[in-house]
Amino acid sequence: MSTTPRRSTTGLRQFLNFEQQRNWIEGKTNLRDADERSESMELRFKYVARFQKLLRRPQAQEVLKILRLYGENCIPIPRKSERHYWSVSCLPSTSDKPLVRVNASWMELFTLYADGEGVRARFLVHLSDFTTDHSPARGQLDELFLEHCVTTPDDVGCFFPRGEDIFGINVRGSASIHKFLAARQVLRAIRRFNLTHMNRGRNAYQASHCYSLADYLLEG
Structure with a gap:
């Protein structure tokens, strides 16, 4: 009998196998989510005041609209994985x-x-996911593709955070954000990155989760 310890299954691998994850990234399947949410009433009440403050901001309705779009398209099984594997802070x-x-x-x-x-x-x-040769080489960044994913080239910018194969994209303006999230290649890249980190284990920011914001994110 082998005495080699079995590796524990971490992150969303507990709920989704490799094929299910790959098909979701490619937009080939609709994953079945939980019917009910696991909720902490203490956390829900903790951030109510911040949420009300956000609602008084001139950007509030657009923020909620974009957040709903992001939740619908970019987070797998969002109800089942809420707070424990992703969170939204206000x-x-x-x-x-x-x-x-x-x-x-x-x-x-x-x-x-x-x-x-x-x-x-x-x-x-x-x-x-944004280089011409699909390598993590900064010199191969496909800037033309990024510019085509927004309404005007000036609406997109980028930066290179520390870490291997990581890339930051800034998009300005509601119209460009919506167009960016509608681009198939962009959506595939966002899904792949999100799954990479949701598969790494429990979310470290659970205590910052704002259920009032999540209500809108999960409306999609």
Whole structure:
């Protein structure tokens, strides 16, 4: 009998096998989600005041609309995985002053900021999904493709965070954010990155989860 310990199954691998995850990334399947949500009433009440403050911001309705679109298209089995494998925070107290932020494991996935009266978004993805040769080489970045994914080239910018095969994309304006999220290759890249981190284990930001925001994210 082998004495080699079995590797524990982490993250969403407990619920979705490799084929299911791959098909979801490619948009070939609709994953069956839980009917009910697991909810902490303590956390729900903890962030009500912040959520009400967000609703008074001029960007509030657009933020909720974009968040709903992101939740519908970019997070697998969002009800079953809520809080434990992803979370959304409302007006988090960080120096960059975001309106909302979505996290998984120890990683930021998606953030919305105020941009005057409008909004801008920040997406974290794998660099190799945006290079001409699918390598994590910065010099191979397909800038032309990025420009085609927004309404005007000036609406998109990028940065290179620390870490292997990681890439940040800034998109300005509601119209460009919606167009960006509608691009098939972009959506596939976002899904792949999100699954990478949701598969790494439990979400480190569970205590920051805002259920009032999640209500909108899960409406899709």
